[in-house]
Amino acid sequence: MRRIGKRSVRKKGYVTCFTVWIRAASTPRTWDFSITTPKLGGYRYKTIKLSNNSLRRFLVACDWDLSSAAARLRDTLQWRREYKPQHVICHRCRETPGCHSMRQVGFDKDGRPVLYMCFAQCSTTEQTVDGAVQHVIALLENAAKSSDQESCGYVWVLDLQGFKFFSSQKIAVAIEKVVSKHYPELLEALLVVNPGLFFHTVWHAMRRFIDQNTRSKIHLYRDKPRLQEKFHNLFPCELREWLFNEINLNLNSQYPKAQKTFWKYNHGDMHDPRGCASYVQKYVDNITLADYEDSFDRTFHLPHKNVLDEVLLRGKFKACGMKYH
Structure with a gap:
């Protein structure tokens, strides 16, 4: 030595x-x-x-x-x-289900966690800075537990459908400050889809608060061919198809109820908003109430808070021999 x-x-x-x-x-x-x-x-x-x-x-x-x-x-x-960020739980999502739609939905071709967020899926526009920061910390900590990669970088797909200002600038600056300070250089790419003219105005105001390294990883996509090419290079077929289906459903003028309650899934539906099939099978459907209650150190990956609560609630009803609706 x-x-x-x-x-x-x-x-x-x-x-x-x-x-x-x-x-x-x-x-x-x-x-x-x-x-x-x-x-x-x-x-x-x-x-x-x-x-x-x-x-x-x-x-x-x-x-x-x-x-x-x-x-x-x-x-x-x-x-x-x-x-103690490894034990953080998003209390805003507990109090108001669907308050934050940002969640892990799968992995890219290199095994890095892929996060997805759509503003149209948020159940409320009353967002707080502390709540948003808490949600992101819980998400990044759990993403690290799901990855076999030593560096545990992540890719974030940000869908701006339904974007409104509602203190977005303050929230974005607060999140960037915590992430850059305590989780530096983990962001591999931030892919922004459906950016409108209003967002471009906000982006020019916010970008001066973001360091140059992070700015170089943020890409805005307004045309579908460029987005398809990027998705093809980054994501496996299963996740690529899930993302395009999710984005298209969130663009629908007659917004499906199943998309608004993204933490739930009815097995008769064609699309599961909780994530791609392989992710859901490994990290969502296999969680049991006993596993969750017995794991005090929480070393295993937990999905979005509302997805987790829904799965555990179904498990309680099933254990009691009752049907959950």
Whole structure:
């Protein structure tokens, strides 16, 4: 083993300001990191293992500035200790089902979680900044639990059908601040579909608050051929078809009730708004009440809060021999 001292490295740097031990594995490209932080809050943390990719994300976000990356990583570790994001539940969705429509619906060709959101599916326009931030944190934490990828990046499809201003700028800035600070460089791509002229005005006002790296990953699609090409390159056939069906149904002038209550699914319907078939089968239909109640550490992936509640409620009725409507 060898110890990396406090020195400035821009292209192949590793976090200092911590005690960083690097142990080479079978190849020079594979490393294990064991980081012991200084005393925070009056006591010393336990050793925390972080992957090469996890440390690299913070370095890239800070333009390879070691002291800035180390400070940001230490702040994130402190934030996770105090806020406990791995246990966050969206209380707004609990109080008002469908308040937030953003949810995981599948995986891209590289196994990264794919998130989908449509404003038309939100059950209320009374959105709060704290509620939106809480929902995104819960979503990202659960997305990480579903991914086999070490870096756990994600792709976000944002459907602007039904978009209204209702403090969207404040919410977007608050979300971007938390995500860029504590989940840096996880966003692989943000695909914005159905952007109207009004959104372009809002986007020009918001973009100055978003760092350049994130801005480069945001793509607006107004014409279908370009969107089809992008979907074809990113998503497997099953998810690609699900996304196009979901987007088209949300564009319908006679909005289907099943789309508004996206957390429910009637087995007679052709389209399941909860997600593509493989995702629903693995992460939704197989959740049991016993599994959920027995898992205090919540190390397994949970779907959207309302999807989860619906599945567990059906399970309660089934256990009692009653039919759930």
